[in-house]
Amino acid sequence: MVFIVSMFLLVPSGTALCSWLCTRVVRSYVLQHHIVDRPTSSKPGIHKKATPLLGGVAIYGVFACVALAAYFFSGIFDGSSIVPKHFIGFIVGGAVLMVGGYADDRYQLTPTKQLIAPLLAVAVVIISGIGVTYITNPFGGILPLDGWIITLLKTPTLHFKITVWADLFTFVWLMGMMYTTKLLDGLDGLATGVTLLATLVLFAVSLTAEVTQYDTALLALIFSGALIGFLVWNFYPAKIFLGEGGSLFLGYTLALLAIISGAKFTATLMVMALPVLDVARIIVVRKFIRHTSVAQGDFGHLHHAFLRRGFSHLQTVLLFYGLTLLLGVAALALQYTTTHALPRQGQGILPQRELCIGCLERQRFRARLRVEIANTPKERVRGLSNRESLAQDTGMLFIFEKADTYTFWMKDMRFPLDVIWIQGGKVVGVQSNIEPPRTPDAPPQTFTPLVPVDKILEVPAGSVKRYMTHGMLKMGDSVLYRPTF
Secondary structure, three states: OHHHHHHHHHHHHHHHHHHHHHHHHHHHHHHHHOOEEOOEOOEOOOOOOOEEOOHHHHHHHHHHHHHHHHHHHHOOOOOOOOOHHHHHHHHHHHHHHHHHHHHHHHHOOOHHHHOHHHHHHHHHHHHOOOOOOEEEOOOOOEEEOOOOEEEEEEOOOOEEEEEHHHHHHHHHHHHHHHHHHHHHOOOOOHHHHHHHHHHHHHHHHHOOOOOOOHHHHHHHHHHHHHHHHHHHHHOOOOOOOOHHHHHHHHHHHHHHHHHHOOOOHHHHHHHOHHHHHHHHHHHHHHHHHOOOOOOOOOOOOHHHHHHHOOOOHHHHHHHHHHHHHHHHHHHHHHHHHHHHOOOOOOOOOOOEEEEEEOOOOOOOOOEEEEEEEEOOHHHHHHOOOOOOOOOOOEEEEEEEEEEEOOOEEOOOOOOOEEEEEEEOOEEEEEEEEEOOOOOOOOOOOEEOOOOOEEEEEEEEOOHHHHHHHOOOOOOOOEEEOOOOO
16 A cells, blocks of 8 residues: 555656656757747737747657556556557557647648648557447446447458447547647646646546556556646746647547546546537537638637636636636546446446456456446346347356355347356356347256356356457456455
């Protein structure tokens, strides 16, 4: 516990110091090469003098270096919620944004050319395998997004596919968050500070009982430290701006943290509600009322409205901070209440926990699932009957008072299952591809463990093969499902 507390204090403070120093170096370079933002009558801005750009390079550089070193060399990451290929995709996508941002800050690209870097960054993320396979309803239930898969290439060693709805949602989510923070970057320290508060909310969400993802929490802390160090230079009056790449990278990182923290889109949207609604309003006004380009700058943003109402630059920024903090507290309160809420009648959704297989034996390649807990006779009889499907990496854990060779059947089941037999907290057997009845009148298939068990985990068919192929499941693995691992 002392180690964890020390780590959570040292990581952001050390990263913040590195970010402060790196920003200073970047600012000196930018001034030497005259990469600055000069206010003109044709380009709206609040500042009155030329201000250095490319501040996002300092944030990204420190974040990438610290995160890479911590992930691959320090051993403080356990690889439970973000695997290496996802992590590399995260970093490479950010690098693409930095290259595109540098080109725009230096050569003033057209709006069409500005789109190239964000689109490439999202493509890198999707190709690396980061995606959203389901959306959790904050009021109960799961909406799967992996039902439509198009296989592009399949060989014994390669498998390229498009998960249509999941990839489309990931694309929209990333692009939306990137342009939210980009358009928010209109006052000194505004986008940086609001993103910092949102990141701290996701850090807190990552440590809740429902999520418990220390990898995500550490990434959020590293990103927070990078933002803090930069904010010292970016706060009013700003000595350096984020620039194109930096403003996009804030939303990019925030969006990815939301994905890998267990699809926590509701919490992210709540804490970012002001800028998200402002962007939506701006798009509607420019596109459908004024019939102008969405990319055309103006003084129509919410923070501009506060300035017109008589608020000072600093007062407006602090007001946004305060409102974002309140929304963040509300998001955490909603997270807590929905996690600890009693099951609602008629929904068929039982209390959920995150389950980990192989937590004690291996540092990486462990199976983590979100499971519903069925531990009463009524819940065990109902099971997964009359459900249409289970999302990937979800399941139902049946818990019994004593170990025995319990018999299960596929009555009223509508999709095939894999079963993992558990006794004394250890995997003692598996059974794959148990089919539901082919017709309503057909007798349901039954299945029974070969040895006494006290827990049975039902997962979507194909899960056991996938876990074993990737080294995430083997006989004798430990199984932890309580929110303490």
